[in-house]
Every structure is written in structure tokens, then in C-alpha cells.
Amino acid sequence: MGEHATIRVRLSRRDWDAVLFDLDGVLADTARVHAAAWKALFDEVLRRRAAEMGEPFRPFDLRADYLAFVDGKRREDGVRAFLASRGIVLPEGSEADPEEALTVAALARRKQGLFTAALEREGVEPAPGAVALMRALRRLGMPLAVVSASRNCAAVLAAAGLDGLVDLRVDGQMAAALGLAGKPAPDTFLEAARRLGVPPARAVVFEDALAGVEAGRRGGFGLVVGVDRGGQAEALRRRGADVVVRDLTEVAAEA
């Protein structure tokens, strides 16, 4: 990306009353950390399965499988959706399951261990353009929320130095406490709009996940901006993005 990005979206305070951002892959560069943790988890399961069934090992695809089945969804929904794509249905299990159990609960817990370790190893950076756009919007008095499926949302926001820039966080922990359905259901975005006191039609959603743009569209948000980290612009449009940008350097704030 050159110094002067093409501006594809201009957000004015006259047109919009709030902006709701997804976190991983939109505000922070953590989508790759999640994807790598998912791959480590699933490849181990798939290897075990292949050995048991005498079948060839077909690894988790960091790009295609992540984007289609896991991205943007609650942790347990990601476990179920990817394994279902390989014809594998596991028992739900419970928090009491041992570490190596083949249950949804045990796999979700292992994913968290892998994610935390990777985060500590690699750190988190804000995504390109995120800080500048958030600051510019705040100067205009635009309320900003982060709406994420992640139960690590608060920690990631803080690690990326973005926690002081948002007015509201609706994350995986709040969704679990309130019983809100995860993306692609619109519930978490609608909860954010409700808490900010703005009608969805006057709010903008930024999302990089297919499940996320679908949630924005189903929620009746005024503008759904897809963020394409590479190669899925068309798919984002089909699932509900009104416009697609490559990153937040292509978005400007205007009075």
C-alpha cells in the first residue's frame, strides 16, 4: 500500500450516528493468529482421525477453511462448522473433559491455549489505518463500538493499544452472559446499536468475515463495509457488503 491510499469510503457525521467495527482482521492484525491456532488444533485432530480410519491426512487450509468455516464465529461454532465440513460430528462434552478429549468443549479449550501462547509470542499490532481512522472519527464526535465474537476481545484491544478509542465493546463474553446469538445472526451488532441509542439504519458496520457481513446485512445496518484481506471481495459482496475496501487506509472521516 502506497502512502496515498485510494479513498473508497467517506464517513460523515451528517450521514451516520455510529460506527461498529469487528476486531480480528479489521481493527487488529489478529486474524492470522486465530487462523494459525485453528490450524494447529485441527491438523492434530485430522491426523489422529486419518491414522485411525486409515485415510489420507488432508490438512486444514489456513485460507479457504478459515474463511469459509471459522472466521467471525464463536469459538464452539467454528469447531462444529469446520469439522462438519469434513463429515465429523463430535459430542459437545463439558468443561470437565480432559485436555485430549475429542469433544467440542475440549477442542475449544485447546484452541484458546494455542491462541494465548501465539499472542504472547507474536504480540498484536493495530491493523493498517485503524488508529488514524478511529481518531479522525472521534474528533467528529462519532460514537465507536467494537463488536466481536471473541472472548479475548478486551485483551486484544488493550494489547493493540486501541482500548482507549472505543466507547462500547460487545464481545464474546457479553454475548455469552446475555445469551446473544453469534454472527451470522445480527444480535451482537443490534445490541451495540441499542446500547449506543442509534437506529441500525444510521450506523455503519466494518467486517472482514463472511459471517460478519451477513450479520450486518441481516441487522438492517445503513452501510456494511467489507474488509478484504485478500481474494474474497466478491464473496463479501455476495454475503451483504455494500462496498469492499482492502484496509482502513481506504476510509476517510469527514465533517
Ligand SMILES: O=P(O)(O)OC[C@H]1O[C@@H](O)[C@H](O)[C@@H](O)[C@@H]1O
Ligand atoms: O476464541 P475467541 O477469542 O473467543 O474468538 C472467537 C472467534 O473470534 C473471531 O473474531 C475470529 O474471527 C475467530 O477466528 C475466532 O475463533
